[in-house]
Amino acid sequence: MSDIDRDLLPEGLEDRLPQSAAAATRIMRAILDVMDAHGYDRVRPPLIEFEKSLAARMAGIQPRRMFRFIDPVSLRTLALRSDITPQVGRIAETGLAAAPRPLRLAYAGPVATIKADALDPKRERLQVGAELIGSDGVAAAAEVVAMAIDAAKAAGATGISVDFTLPDLVDTLATSILPLDPQAIDAVRRELDSKDAGGLKAAGGESYLPLLYAAGPFESAIEKLAQIDVGGVLASRIAGLREIAARVGGAARLTLDPTERHGFEYQSWFGFTIYADGVRGLLGRGGTYRISGDAEGGEPATGFSLYPDPLIDVAANGTAREAVFLPLGYDPAVAAQLRSGGWRTIAALSDIDEAKALGCTHILDGTSVHPLS
């Protein structure tokens, strides 16, 4: 057998080489620093867990999209995490069950899926996020949205746009002012999701048509939503959205799409998606939910996750960093002093090492540093 493909990486997986690995470290740290400054403590759950615990706490996390295998020790199914949020939920309910609430936790790490999305071949992504456990109220949502925007900015995102949604809107309306046949709910939700006005009528959701039009820039969309809300069932939600929007202020462009459900399988009353210039698709999302996964029991929580890989790809193309070349016979004490002063040093190992070729921008001459011409 030929060995040509011995070093081929599987589809959707890649190495981050120096420039992009450095950008990844920098961006991950910038986001973690923002969350740390807001009082969120970092936790580090393992890469692999029992499938059952990864899948149990949240709807919409599909075990069949995870890498799974049998644990030779316990003979139970293990899975590689595809989302860190349920792990944080598990920690909050077990190890930190007795910790005072609200509990603020942050996390960062790689996640993997066995099958990529139709549009993005990546199977491994970096996920960085925070969860506020113990509250899913307006104050919690406002804090999380504002922090998510700060974090995205710290990661280098520009032109940030945040889209608000009400994930449980259809369920709420279907049992109140816009009654729906239980069998029709799924079809109506599907058509609302693809914004298909024709399909929505065909699915028996004609009364939901105005909701399609109540999407767009926040100020005008929330007005339209308020007009639809004849019985006042949505009054508290609308007031909540306005409060969150006020907290964001001018930090990001705001839009509202009350019927967006895509990617919000486990969220309850509030969800949001973060977009940024130059990032195809979304940069992150978040919202309110209950840790057990069903609406009845479980602890309320609010959180968000950023997927900063596209930002890392952009940052990796930036200019090279500065470094000082240390020629043979340099004084180690001087070099140590340079490093403690923030310089990056690259030492010659033999007389054939060349400063430029090794990516140096400066050279040490005795005790002084000169730029390379």
Add this chain to the structure above:
Amino acid sequence: MSRPLTFAVPKGRILEEALPVMARAGVVPEAAFNDKDNRALSFACENGDMRIIRVRAFDVATFVAHGAAQAGIVGSDVVEEFDYPDLYAPVDLDIGHCRLSVAEPVNSGLEPLGKISHLRIATKYPNLTSRYFERQGIQAECVKLNGAMELAPSLGLSQRIVDLVSTGRTLKENGLVETTTILPVSARLIVNRAALKTDPRLGELVEAFRAVAEGRA
């Protein structure tokens, strides 16, 4: 937000009907667009700020789903075949009507669909076809063809075909008969999800097409 929007339209069947609708919504391609000898693929638009590209119908959906084009026009058959989560189909343009149907040879004596568990079908729409038959408990083995599906049954490639039918003439001339309709088809305005959320021009475009479709413009 200075980059021009890219609007993708499909070559062929739908395009002729789509141009007047686009014009009423304010999307008018430069004169070169209608020149049959012009081999360019990308055209300017009379009202500036937009570029029109002419590609195959399936590629319209791919361009828009990836955000390479922000909006476009394509049949609902293509939208359903791909079922991309990043594609919105907000406006039914009520043009390009036809249907996606199952057809089989006349007097074929084939077992009726209710009695079989496995099928071989020639089609351009493998996803839609297998989804449709899965719901009826039938595993459909799809042979993907890019055209001339009608030949498949007579040459023994498959027993049945799934294809677009408008008048039914092509089927008839090839000795086939339509048995079931899978999906009624019409042309849709499609837009990229992220673009709609982040670029206010897309919202205006959707509103313009919506007004045309509802007879307000």
